[in-house]
Amino acid sequence: xxxxxxxxxxxxxxxxxxxxxxxxxxxTEELVGQVQLATAEEAIExxxxxxxxxxxWRKLTSVERAGYxxxxxxxxxxxxxxxxxxxxxxxxxxxxxxxxxAVYAGDITRYxxxxxxxxxxxxVPSDTPDETLLLQREPIGVIACLIPFNYPVYxxxxxIAPALITGNTVVVRPSNNTPGxxxxxxxxxxxxxxxxxxxxxxxxxxxxxxxxCTHPAVGMITLTxxxxxxxxxxxxSQVNICKSSLELGGKSPAIVEADADLEKAAREIVASKTxxxxxxxxxxxxxYVHEAVYERFVELLRTHMSARQYxxxxxxxxxxxxxxxxxxxxxxxxxxxxxIDDGAKLExxxxxxxxxGHFYPPTMLTNCRQEMEIVQEEIFGPVLPVLxxxxxxxxxxxxxxxxxxxxSVVYTENYRTAMKLANNIEAGEVYVNRTPADPYQGYHAGxxxxxxxxxxxxxxxxxxTQTRLVVLNY
Numbered sequence: 361x362x363x364x365x366x367x368x369x370x371x372x373x374x375x376x377x378x379x380x381x382x383x384x385x386x387x388t389e390e391l392v393g394q395v396q397l398a399t400a401e402e403a404i405e406x407x408x409x410x411x412x413x414x415x416x417w418r419k420l421t422s423v424e425r426a427g428y429x430x431x432x433x434x435x436x437x438x439x440x441x442x443x444x445x446x447x448x449x450x451x452x453x454x455x456x457x458x459x460x461x462a463v464y465a466g467d468i469t470r471y472x473x474x475x476x477x478x479x480x481x482x483x484v485p486s487d488t489p490d491e492t493l494l495l496q497r498e499p500i501g502v503i504a505c506l507i508p509f510n511y512p513v514y515x516x517x518x519x520i521a522p523a524l525i526t527g528n529t530v531v532v533r534p535s536n537n538t539p540g541x542x543x544x545x546x547x548x549x550x551x552x553x554x555x556x557x558x559x560x561x562x563x564x565x566x567x568x569x570x571x572x573c574t575h576p577a578v579g580m581i582t583l584t585x586x587x588x589x590x591x592x593x594x595x596x597s598q599v600n601i602c603k604s605s606l607e608l609g610g611k612s613p614a615i616v617e618a619d620a621d622l623e624k625a626a627r628e629i630v631a632s633k634t635x636x637x638x639x640x641x642x643x644x645x646x647x648y649v650h651e652a653v654y655e656r657f658v659e660l661l662r663t664h665m666s667a668r669q670y671x672x673x674x675x676x677x678x679x680x681x682x683x684x685x686x687x688x689x690x691x692x693x694x695x696x697x698x699x700i701d702d703g704a705k706l707e708x709x710x711x712x713x714x715x716x717g718h719f720y721p722p723t724m725l726t727n728c729r730q731e732m733e734i735v736q737e738e739i740f741g742p743v744l745p746v747l748x749x750x751x752x753x754x755x756x757x758x759x760x761x762x763x764x765x766x767x768s769v770v771y772t773e774n775y776r777t778a779m780k781l782a783n784n785i786e787a788g789e790v791y792v793n794r795t796p797a798d799p800y801q802g803y804h805a806g807x808x809x810x811x812x813x814x815x816x817x818x819x820x821x822x823x824x825t826q827t828r829l830v831v832l833n834y
Contacts, residue, residue: 363393364393364395375396387672388672392450403572406531407531413555418498426525429525435549436462436517444458446540446543449540450541472521473521475821481494492834494831499526501528503520504582509684516532516545519584526822582604605823608766609738611766612632613648616650620653628795629661630661630665632795633665633742634742637682643796646735647746650748662724668742682719689719689720693720696710699733700725709724709743724745768787769791769792769795770785771793788811802817803818804820
């Protein structure tokens with residue numbers, strides 16, 4: 361069983377006063393770790409160390425910072441088995457998937473390191489003839505990073521890599537469901553020789569996290585989480601008027617036109633819905649199918665859903681592991697039951713399996729209506745509601761009739777239909793004839809209640825900067 365301590369100023373802090381947080385394997389419900397919850401004093405000290413380190417870190421050239429980051433990426437890959445094992449134990453992922461997540465974390469760290477020579481400002485003409493205006497990109501300071509449970513290794517580096525290359529330092533709060541992998545990452549930080557105070561990782565309860573986020577030295581809070589968590593972060597940010605970057609809920613629609621490659625669409629939609637047991641913010645959450653191919657497509661979905669196997673992925677090669685905890689499973693099952701009571705037809709799944717582990721079977725519902733809770737609220741589990749539409753205009757109206765706007769998917773072989781839908785869907789990402797994958801060089805940003813700001817690419821990196829105007833009069 362893992363025993364972890366918080367990582368502050370390049371040291372693992374042993375505290376006799378701290379409470380201990382138990383960590384369970386959601387596939388077996390066995391205790392797999394314990395970690396000390398940070399005290400208020402330790403958390404505030406971490407912010408102070410980060411603020412002191414930032415004054416030196418920002419003075420390094422961006423190329424020097426990139427050198428440290430490349431070494432961190434190397435250390436992450438070298439430790440992929442250790443990071444992966446910790447992640448598999450606390451999340452229920454397969455060891456292969458968990459190790460791959462460490463590799464992807466290394467990849468995105470390298471990607472942002474390569475921005476070292478590309479962090480550009482601007483030279484702007486002045487209204488005065490003997491004057492030049494310079495717009496400079498500058499670091500914000502200390503960034504508070506709040507990490508989710510579903511992809512905790514990748515998301516941690518997705519946030520800290522752009523923060524580091526632009527000259528910021530970080531205080532990281534990993535999910536209380538999956539903290540162990542974060543402390544394996546801390547070992548990689550030491551191996552890479554990152555200067556003390558630049559990266560601090562602490563497990564916290566909500567009260568301590570609030571103290572960190574409202575500390576005057578924190579200039580930005582970045583969160584991947586629920587809409588409710590996003591609202592709390594906005595409250596925190598008001599205290600010191602600090603910047604917020606929020607990647608929140610999603611309810612990705614998939615529109616399947618009559619001319620689509622139906623077999624490909626069904627296979628990919630089911631894979632999207634069942635990957636990581638549906639615990640993915642860009643997973644397909646509602647499917648709109650043209651009435652001309654509706655019956656055929658439902659049968660294809662049923663075929664592919666029934667082929668997906670679930671179970672403890674540490675002992676069997678199933679396609680799908682568990683949900684993160686029992687609360688999530690009960691909430692999802694109750695949503696399914698309410699949908700059935702409201703007239704939805706259960707095509708498959710929809711039950712709580714016997715035995716240990718927070719498993720839930722691949723579940724499909726037809727005869728759904730747009731106003732149903734199952735269509736309007738994020739499920740975050742392996743449940744797929746399917747609806748019928750008559751033409752592309754109606755499909756667009758249904759897709760946009762929503763509080764969320766993170767990702768969306770269109771399947772069609774007609775480029776006119778593809779462009780019409782892609783240019784009018786109210787979402788930050790549109791994928792045509794494929795399901796979401798968040799390319800490093802893109803921009804992962806939600807519209808509506810799906811968030812503020814974003815991750816990845818040039819624009820995600822620049823979100824970790826602020827602009828200074830320098831007026832040169834000569």
